[in-house]
Amino acid sequence: MSNQIQLTSENIQQVLAEQNQDKLILLTFFSAQNPDCMAQADILKSLASSYESHILVATVDCDMQQALASQLAQQIGLQALPTLVLLKNGAPVDMLPGAQSEDDIKKALAEHLPKPEILLLDQAKQALADEDLNTAFAFAKQAYDIDANNTRVKLVLANICIQIQKLDDAQALLDSVTETEQDAYFQNLHAKLEQAKQAQESPEIKMLSAALESEPENDDIKLKLANVLAEAGKKEEALALLLSILKRDMNFMSAKQDFLEIISSLPSGDTLAVSYRRKLYSLLY
Template sequence: MTNQIQLTAENIQQVLGDTSQEKLVALSFYSAQSPECQEQASILQGIAQQYQQHLVVATLDCDTQQALAGQLAQQIGLQALPTLVLLKEGAPVDMLPGPQSEVQIKEALQKHLPQPQDMLLQQAKDALMVQNHNEAFKLAKQAYDIDSNNSRIKLVLADICIQIHKLDDAKALLETIGLVEQDAYYNNIKAKLELAEQAQDSPEIQALQQTVDNEPENLEAKVNLAVALNEAGKKEDALATLFKVLNKDLNFGDAKKSYLDIIASLPEGDALAAQYRRKLYSILY
């Protein structure tokens, strides 16, 4: 659904009432006879595409909607074309009379739009909803880098970390949540973390580890242990175990494929992926 609309008598109540309750509305008074209006319309088109989730650009053509334009112009005290009126929750919050540059419009919008970290966090939640965990992690991490003291960002990032088996990171984030901020969402994530940690020490992994301890030269046992460790989310331990196998025999079974698959499963830019990619290169070349 587009966030650029033409304002008419039929949709004005919907746009200036209901829509402005959910999003910031930029009401543009426009005339095709004005070169300044045409130039500003082009700028607004680009801005609308950049803020699709949080902004609606509603253009009122003062040439074709003269009665409506006259009524609104009288209400706001319109004195020039183009004029841009920002509305939030049904009320005007800012007015920019006369031609405005892209920079000027964006500066005015930033006062009323969600902050960059809030938009990134929402995008992370959207990615999480469709099970795109690595994209969700990247976006939530960007939000965290902007505002590392925001408890909601930390909780969402911790939730994502659990789902991509970065349990140490999730635990570290939860430990920074103050008592006052430990709400139902916090308790839910904490419970998820405890279950994930229990799965990391399953009887199967204990038995496989015992086999490796008893037979240190058994490369097949090490590969089996690495597979189980990876499935339990212990990716670093799995990579370390597989690297020991590859260091002994670079072409042993599916060890190299499993190693590369684990690296590929890590989020873009993950330090662990870079570390173990370098380790592999050190024995390849």
């Protein structure tokens, strides 16, 4: 269900009184004849997307719903268009008359919405549901940077780290969870992490590692081992092997392409990606 609704005399009681009691309602008075209303409508559309789980934008079209608009205007003392009224549990908690910037509205929302880290966590969960792991990681990491002691944030971030094969980071997050907070979700993640670790010790990795020990300068073995390591989530080891190949031969088979693909698979701003991208540039330039 969309969190943007056009109010009418038929649905207003249901929208404002019966539904969405878990959301902050942004009641906005709108007229297509007013440029400020049009501009604010675009802002509210963006905010509705950003705060999807927490707000409902309910629009009164003053051109199309004149009787309803007049009735509500008298009740709240409407003096300007646009006007934004914030309602919580069916009661007004704030009113913003006149044109408002996005920052102005966000400041008002911050007074009545969950903490920023919880909002970011919700965005991370939505990105996870959309199978956008890198975006999910970015949101969850921001939430963790705000409150590194929040166990729910730790667990969601650990879950994402397991899925993008940042297993050392996932282990550190799970290790920081106190025993009293190790719930069923924690136990599930702990089991997933152990399974992921076991996958990193495959027979093929062991075989190629042994072969490389016998022939430490064999770039063909290095390339094969690097690809297997990357698939198992050992991306730092894979990048190190590929870089050692590129230092000797920048055009060796698929080494450069594989190197770049591993970097692109890492989350935006990841320290490992930044470090190895710089190392590659130093070879190129």
